[in-house]
Amino acid sequence: MSEASVTSETRLERMEDLVSLCARRGFIFQSSEIYGGINGFWDYGPLGTELKNNLKSRWWQRVVRARPDVEGIDSAIIAHPRTWEASGHVEHFTDPMVDCRACKKRFRADQLADAGPCNSREGTSEHDLTDPRSFNLMLKTQIGASEEAASEAYLRAETCQPIFNDFKRVREAARQKIPFGIAQIGKAFRNEINPRNFTFRSREFEQAELEFFCHPSEREKWFEHWLEQRLAFHRELGFDDDHLQTRPHADDELAHYARAAVDVEYLFPFGWQEIEGVHDRGDWDLSRHSEYSGKDLGITDPETKEHYVPMVIETSVGVDRTCLALLVDAYREEALEGGDSRVVMRFHPSLAPIQAAVLPLSKKLAEPAHAVEAELRRELNVFYDDAGNIGRRYRRQDEAGTPFCVTIDFESGDDGKATIRDRDSMRQDRVPLEGVLAYLRDRVRGE
Numbered sequence: 001m002s003e004a005s006v007t008s009e010t011r012l013e014r015m016e017d018l019v020s021l022c023a024r025r026g027f028i029f030q031s032s033e034i035y036g037g038i039n040g041f042w043d044y045g046p047l048g049t050e051l052k053n054n055l056k057s058r059w060w061q062r063v064v065r066a067r068p069d070v071e072g073i074d075s076a077i078i079a080h081p082r083t084w085e086a087s088g089h090v091e092h093f094t095d096p097m098v099d100c101r102a103c104k105k106r107f108r109a110d111q112l113a114d115a116g117p118c119n120s121r122e123g124t125s126e127h128d129l130t131d132p133r134s135f136n137l138m139l140k141t142q143i144g145a146s147e148e149a150a151s152e153a154y155l156r157a158e159t160c161q162p163i164f165n166d167f168k169r170v171r172e173a174a175r176q177k178i179p180f181g182i183a184q185i186g187k188a189f190r191n192e193i194n195p196r197n198f199t200f201r202s203r204e205f206e207q208a209e210l211e212f213f214c215h216p217s218e219r220e221k222w223f224e225h226w227l228e229q230r231l232a233f234h235r236e237l238g239f240d241d242d243h244l245q246t247r248p249h250a251d252d253e254l255a256h257y258a259r260a261a262v263d264v265e266y267l268f269p270f271g272w273q274e275i276e277g278v279h280d281r282g283d284w285d286l287s288r289h290s291e292y293s294g295k296d297l298g299i300t301d302p303e304t305k306e307h308y309v310p311m312v313i314e315t316s317v318g319v320d321r322t323c324l325a326l327l328v329d330a331y332r333e334e335a336l337e338g339g340d341s342r343v344v345m346r347f348h349p350s351l352a353p354i355q356a357a358v359l360p361l362s363k364k365l366a367e368p369a370h371a372v373e374a375e376l377r378r379e380l381n382v383f384y385d386d387a388g389n390i391g392r393r394y395r396r397q398d399e400a401g402t403p404f405c406v407t408i409d410f411e412s413g414d415d416g417k418a419t420i421r422d423r424d425s426m427r428q429d430r431v432p433l434e435g436v437l438a439y440l441r442d443r444v445r446g447e
């Protein structure tokens with residue numbers, strides 16, 4: 001069947017529309033929903049998990065596997081507590097917090113513009129705020145069998161500190177020389193005062209971080225290199241220049257140890273916001289961990305015999321924030337000829353949670369349809385659906401962001417062909433059954 005063509009399209013304007021689509025279709029929803037949810041924690045359902053995994057493996061491919069000078073690790077979430085003293089987190093990883101004495105709500109003092117009105121005071125909607133106090137964002141836990149003997153530890157607030165702890169071991173084991181990098185993807189935890197904007201600010205989230213170690217004379221060069229690489233990555237995800245920008249930190253915004261920092265920002269419906277940071281951390285981390293551990297983390301150049309502490313260029317991207325940007329970026333509401341409409345998630349085919357749906361026009365066509373499905377499953381993530389009207393099945397796949405639907409009809413038995421329907425153009429191609437996998441492979445891997 002052919003479909004009506006698109007007459008107009010609009011991008012996502014209200015986050016509520018995305019939040020409800022994500023829950024309904026099983027991309028992302030409240031964690032512990034049956035107990036009323038838990039603020040700042042989210043679960044990824046079948047579609048969201050595939051999308052996130054595709055994003056993480058793309059990052060791993062570009063940052064680790066494609067490079068002889070980067071090694072990957074997977075460290076424990078809980079590090080020795082001294083780690084967080086050395087890194088400065090125990091002392092400095094705080095946000096200024098204020099409370100409203102009337103409505104009892106709690107806000108970040110530097111984000112009061114978003115606080116909304118106070119509904120508990122008479123004659124004014126202004127909050128009655130306390131003075132700001134420092135609130136440490138690290139989540140604490142106890143280690144050890146008995147409560148008395150237990151020691152306090154922290155869930156990591158960023159994935160990079162264990163990389164510094166492991167620096168010497170990894171360099172020696174992998175026989176790397178400066179310059180080289182260590183990367184990892186993993187969970188980080190921050191007790192954010194106001195989790196908000198869906199998954200954008202959560203209390204548990206994933207980071208993909210690279211710490212690149214170089215000689216002090218080369219820090220600018222490597223900073224530029226990695227900033228360029230990371231921008232190319234975001235463009236490859238499909239973000240265009242209208243929705244992607246860089247924002248260098250002003251001098252008074254820089255962390256006390258940082259020489260330079262540039263945020264990569266995406267234009268969300270709630271404004272330009274950081275999805276990644278590229279930072280020149282200098283020798284702060286390795287020097288501090290040398291001092292606190294008593295182990296020299298410096299390097300002696302084998303040729304010049306110079307002993308020095310390497311400088312660190314960091315790229316730190318939020319996996320959940322980038323997933324959210326992918327969801328926002330993909331969302332389109334389209335008006336179709338004849339008054340119909342559809343919601344379509346235009347993920348790049350290589351990132352889409354489902355790459356192909358196999359849709360037999362009748363349950364009687366199960367045999368040839370399952371044969372195609374089995375063939376495609378060898379390489380692609382496939383969804384099989386034989387229930388209901390074909391137009392409705394296409395719409396469901398549009399909302400899931402499936403780039404290709406493979407329809408098996410009664411003619412397939414005669415001419416040995418299937419119809420492949422393209423999500424965005426809704427164009428249909430007749431393709432020989434034995435050529436379906438090759439056709440999809442080209443387009444999914446495509447660009």
Ligand code: ATP
Binds near residue numbers: 275321322
């Ligand atoms: P923000 O200023 O938004 O709190 P940040 O500057 O503290 O972020 P970094 O410490 O540089 O963030 O962390 C690197 C990346 O980790 C960020 O660019 C972001 O993508 C992600 N990230 C940080 N905090 C959160 C959070 N609470 N929820 C989801 N992702 C986060």
